[in-house]
Amino acid sequence: MSKKILIAAALAVAVGLPAGAMATPEEDRIQFRNHFQDRFSEVPLEEYPNGVYAIDPVGRENWEAIEEFPPYEPFIDTGRDMWEKPFANGKTYADCFPDGPGIAHKYPHWDKDKGMVMTLPLALNNCREANSEEPLKYKKGPINDLLSYIAFESRGEVTNVVVPEDDPRALAAYEDGKKFYYTRRGQLNFSCAHCHVQNGGLVLRTETLSPSLGHTTHFPVYRSKWGTVGTLHRRFTGCNKQVRAKPFEAHGEEYRNLEYFLTYMSNGLELNGPGARK
Amino acid sequence: MIETFSRKVATLSGAALLAAGAVLTPLGASADNHGGSEMPGKAIAFDRGKGNCLACHHIEGGQSPGNIGPPLVAMKARYPERAKLHAQIYDATTINPESAMPPFGKHYVLSPEELDLVVDYVWTL
Amino acid sequence: MRNKTVIYALLLGLALGAPLASASLDATAVQAAISAAEDARKQAASVNGEWRDTAKKIKEAKKMLAEGYLAKAMDLATVAEREGELGYRQMMAQQEFEMPAFIKH
Numbered sequence: 269m270s271k272k273i274l275i276a277a278a279l280a281v282a283v284g285l286p287a288g289a290m291a292t293p294e295e296d297r298i299q300f301r302n303h304f305q306d307r308f309s310e311v312p313l314e315e316y317p318n319g320v321y322a323i324d325p326v327g328r329e330n331w332e333a334i335e336e337f338p339p340y341e342p343f344i345d346t347g348r349d350m351w352e353k354p355f356a357n358g359k360t361y362a363d364c365f366p367d368g369p370g371i372a373h374k375y376p377h378w379d380k381d382k383g384m385v386m387t388l389p390l391a392l393n394n395c396r397e398a399n400s401e402e403p404l405k406y407k408k409g410p411i412n413d414l415l416s417y418i419a420f421e422s423r424g425e426v427t428n429v430v431v432p433e434d435d436p437r438a439l440a441a442y443e444d445g446k447k448f449y450y451t452r453r454g455q456l457n458f459s460c461a462h463c464h465v466q467n468g469g470l471v472l473r474t475e476t477l478s479p480s481l482g483h484t485t486h487f488p489v490y491r492s493k494w495g496t497v498g499t500l501h502r503r504f505t506g507c508n509k510q511v512r513a514k515p516f517e518a519h520g521e522e523y524r525n526l527e528y529f530l531t532y533m534s535n536g537l538e539l540n541g542p543g544a545r546k
Numbered sequence: 547m548i549e550t551f552s553r554k555v556a557t558l559s560g561a562a563l564l565a566a567g568a569v570l571t572p573l574g575a576s577a578d579n580h581g582g583s584e585m586p587g588k589a590i591a592f593d594r595g596k597g598n599c600l601a602c603h604h605i606e607g608g609q610s611p612g613n614i615g616p617p618l619v620a621m622k623a624r625y626p627e628r629a630k631l632h633a634q635i636y637d638a639t640t641i642n643p644e645s646a647m648p649p650f651g652k653h654y655v656l657s658p659e660e661l662d663l664v665v666d667y668v669w670t671l
Numbered sequence: 672m673r674n675k676t677v678i679y680a681l682l683l684g685l686a687l688g689a690p691l692a693s694a695s696l697d698a699t700a701v702q703a704a705i706s707a708a709e710d711a712r713k714q715a716a717s718v719n720g721e722w723r724d725t726a727k728k729i730k731e732a733k734k735m736l737a738e739g740y741l742a743k744a745m746d747l748a749t750v751a752e753r754e755g756e757l758g759y760r761q762m763m764a765q766q767e768f769e770m771p772a773f774i775k776h
Contacts, residue, residue, distance in 0.1 A: 452761060455754070467646055513723055
């Protein structure tokens with residue numbers, strides 16, 4: 269540990285950067301993971317994709333009962349139909365995504381040509397537009413069917429977000445997402461990290477706060493509160509609103525970069541979507 | 547812009563305080579009688595759209611509290627100076643920069659008058 | 672400390688005359704306050720610091736002004752401007768990224 273600091277310090281001096289700017293994404297991820305593994309030392313790593321149910325035994329019982337008859341199943345079926353049904357021009361999603369439908373683990377990724385983070389919903393809409401179809405709405409509605417099917421077909425794949433070193437814009441996007449995650453927002457003045465890192469496992473009113481680790485593995489998610497399946501960016505929107513901050517555009521730059529950072533933190537964890545939550 | 551803005555707020559809150567002054571004085575006096583249940587600050591503290599203190603703190607008489615913050619007990623012993631208690635609730639980050647407690651005064655989650663009432667109430671806990 | 676504040680407030684209130692604020696209210700002043708609120712909101716948005724309900728308050732202020740409820744419109748505009756200012760300052764105070772200590776291990 270101290271050796272690492274020494275090396276980092278030496279590097280910082282050599283490169284002339286302030287020490288705080290030195291952490292690489294990989295260092296961030298290890299620190300992030302260690303934070304939770306120290307805090308919940310009895311919880312095995314592979315449990316984190318189960319969200320709050322990894323640490324809340326009471327909630328877990330209900331959840332296990334719900335998973336016996338998964339509420340997201342009909343959405344998977346509808347999504348399969350969408351995937352297979354040709355567009356008006358005769359092409360299908362498979363023409364855009366030859367490796368599909370099990371492609372969730374390839375997103376988000378850095379798109380060097382476009383110079384931006386590419387998310388799965390954005391790629392799906394790009395495919396639709398390239399085939400003269402209307403784009404789907406990003407938070408509610410049919411996109412969730414399609415995503416449910418893709419998530420289901422991607423189960424067992426492993427989160428593996430890459431921040432390529434040959435394009436400094438990729439690291440900048442990652443850093444931007446990281447800063448977003450740790451920045452206080454809204455009238456109530458919370459960062460994402462205040463609830464999901466600092467206070468993960470504690471109870472806010474009646475809700476146990478889930479640890480951030482594993483937050484991205486199971487989307488889209490069926491929420492009893494929503495009565496339907498919703499996207500990750502819909503969840504971001506809700507969490508921004510509850511601290512009385514104006515939410516950002518789904519799949520706009522802020523949330524894309526946030527997803528890039530947050531998914532990177534879960535590298536190594538298995539995909540298990542679609543999920544079910546309260 | 548910040549200058550004009552603060553001037554305007556000063557004017558407004560001056561007027562508001564003046565108006566509230568008549569109400570505030572007798573309340574301040576009753577803060578000592580430990581009659582928690584009748585204090586107007588209690589309703590504000592418990593109201594989910596106002597203080598919502600129960601989201602994070604156990605408070606005697608409050609339903610389903612969270613546990614992000616410590617139970618609010620023995621306040622007068624722990625905060626002999628009312629101003630310190632006021633400061634914690636006004637903006638907790640001045641005491642702990644990483645506090646998860648919302649800055650109820652600084653961000654006007656509560657109006658200055660509401661904040662005073664809540665401090666009066668919490669001080670009796 | 673608190674007493675002092677109260678005294679200042681009293682003095683201010685006396686100097687201005689508490690009811691004066693509403694007496695001197697005209698549509699032009701309210702319109703100016705709404706414009707100022709809109710500027711403040713935009714400034715906060717420019718640093719991704721806009722709060723959830725600021726735009727709603729401005730919209731409501733415009734509606735109140737149109738319906739002739741000047742005092743209500745002024746209140747809303749004043750609160751919205753303050754929110755814009757606070758949201759902007761909140762972001763400016765965090766320009767320099769710092770990893771919180773609660774995750775340092």
